Each structure stands twice: as structure tokens, then as C-alpha cells.
Amino acid sequence: MATRKPLISGNWKMNLNHFEAIQLVQKLSYGLTKDDIDAVDVSIHPPFTDIRSVQTVLEADKIPIALGAQNCHWEVKGAFTGEIAPSMLAKLNVTYVICGHSERRELMGETNEMVNKKIKAITKAEMTAIMACGETLEQREAGEVESHLTTQLTEGLAGVKADTVASMVIAYEPIWAIGTGVTATPEDAQDTCKLVRKTVEDLYNKATADSVRIQYGGSVKPGTAPELMSQPDIDGALIGGAALSAEDFAHCIQYRLR
Numbered sequence: 145m146a147t148r149k150p151l152i153s154g155n156w157k158m159n160l161n162h163f164e165a166i167q168l169v170q171k172l173s174y175g176l177t178k179d180d181i182d183a184v185d186v187s188i189h190p191p192f193t194d195i196r197s198v199q200t201v202l203e204a205d206k207i208p209i210a211l212g213a214q215n216c217h218w219e220v221k222g223a224f225t226g227e228i229a230p231s232m233l234a235k236l237n238v239t240y241v242i243c244g245h246s247e248r249r250e251l252m253g254e255t256n257e258m259v260n261k262k263i264k265a266i267t268k269a270e271m272t273a274i275m276a277c278g279e280t281l282e283q284r285e286a287g288e289v290e291s292h293l294t295t296q297l298t299e300g301l302a303g304v305k306a307d308t309v310a311s312m313v314i315a316y317e318p319i320w321a322i323g324t325g326v327t328a329t330p331e332d333a334q335d336t337c338k339l340v341r342k343t344v345e346d347l348y349n350k351a352t353a354d355s356v357r358i359q360y361g362g363s364v365k366p367g368t369a370p371e372l373m374s375q376p377d378i379d380g381a382l383i384g385g386a387a388l389s390a391e392d393f394a395h396c397i398q399y400r401l402r
């Protein structure tokens with residue numbers, strides 16, 4: 145089986161101005177050791193207005209944290225008021241771009257087709273897509289987790305090449321666990337991440353499924369990270385609330401020491 149280096153990502157959502165962002169990054173860098181970074185890839189996803197400031201701090205202080213974004217448009221340029229093109233992010237040395245986060249799907253009407261176009265555009269701009277997927281509580285209770293995730297993955301990845309999928313990241317985030325303080329049990333999270341991997345195998349092949357990194361997201365905290373991260377099909381975490389505290393985010397990254 146392929147060895148997959150875990151990726152722990154901090155999704156700051158619509159929080160922190162660029163001054164606050166710089167402070168958080170500096171505090172976080174004091175809390176992390178070389179061993180942490182050797183063991184785990186780390187990315188942070190500030191709001192667009194903070195990205196240039198965060199890039200400057202990461203590069204000036206040689207902080208080995210990857211820069212990420214929370215979204216982008218799929219077009220290269222043009223009359224798309226308020227949107228950001230992938231190449232603009234690549235120019236700021238952004239490595240990872242989240243697409244299809246449930247908040248964007250639910251609040252901004254992002255569809256699987258849009259997610260699909262974004263994955264292709266992010267890849268074309270030589271960045272790595274973190275594609276988010278996940279079910280609502282109603283879907284879980286109705287026994288529709290598998291059919292829902294299969295649709296999200298099949299449509300979201302349509303026409304995306306196997307080698308792109310092998311090197312990208314899929315974030316499984318049950319919507320009922322996001323920002324609610326309710327985390328899926330490690331067993332439930334493992335079962336569903338395994339299902340995601342199996343779906344990738346069915347859509348592509350075993351090598352691709354073995355290589356893709358699958359994150360769990362939804363109220364991950366320092367206390368829950370170790371057990372979640374010890375599951376065989378969980379290769380990382382997409383963390384919202386706890387990523388806004390340098391201490392909590394560092395403790396999540398240091399899950400293996402706890």
C-alpha cells in the first residue's frame with residue numbers, strides 16, 4: 145500500500161484580517177517543531193485578502209507551512225466580478241485550493257459541475273485541489289450516505305485524470321459535524337473515508353485509490369485528532385474552528401505525541 149503523508153489543513157473561513165493573520169501564523173510557527181513538519185504536511189487557508197501578507201511571512205521566516213486558498217473560479221480571466229482566477233493564487237505560491245466546501249455548496253449554490261470545473265482549473269494552474277464532500281444529517285438518517293457520496297465523487301471528478309486524482313486530496317466532511325462540536329466517531333469517520341477510497345477505486349483503479357489523501361473534517365479538536373488520525377483510511381484533517389487558535393491547531397498537528 146502507498147504511504148500517504150498526512151495533511152492537516154486549517155480552513156480559516158471568513159475570519160481574521162491580514163494583521164490578525166500574520167499574528168496567528170507567527171504564533172503557530174513557534175509552536176511547531178521540525179519533527180512535526182517532517183511527520184505531517186500542514187496547510188493554512190486564509191481569506192483572499194490575507195494571502196499576500198501570509199505568503200510574505202511564510203517566505204521571509206522560512207516557515208514550512210503550505211499556503212492554501214478556500215475557493216477560486218474556474219475561468220482564467222474575464223468579466224467575473226468578485227471572482228479570483230487560479231493563476232492569481234498560483235502566483236502567490238498557493239499550493240492547495242479547497243473546492244466544493246459544504247458552506248459554498250449550501251450557501252453559494254456550488255454544484256458538482258462547478259466543483260468539477262474548479263478541480264480541472266486548479267490542476268491546470270499546477271496547484272492541488274482539496275475536494276470536499278459530505279452528507280447532511282437527513283441523508284445519513286435516510287441511509288443515503290453511499291449514494292450521495294458516489295454522486296458527488298462521480299460528478300466532481302468526471303474527466304479528471306487518474307494521476308491528478310492520485311495526487312489530490314478529498315476531504316470527507318459530514319455536514320452535521322461542521323462547526324457543531326459534534327465529531328463523527330472515529331469508526332464512522334473511518335468507515336466513510338474507506339467508502340470514499342473504494343469509490344475512487346471503482347471510478348479509477350487501486351493505485352489511484354491507494355495514493356489519494358483523504359481528510360476527515362468536522363469539529364476536529366486536539367482531543368479528537370489522535371483517534372481520528374489513527375484510522376487507516378484517514379490521511380489528515382480539514383479543521384475550521386480549532387485552526388483559529390495557534391495552540392489548538394498545533395496540538396492537532398501534534399496528534400501523534402498525544
Ligand code: PGA
Binds near residue numbers: 317321363382383384
Ligand atoms: P469545523 O470546520 O472544524 O469548525 O467543524 C471544518 C470545515 O468546515 O472545514
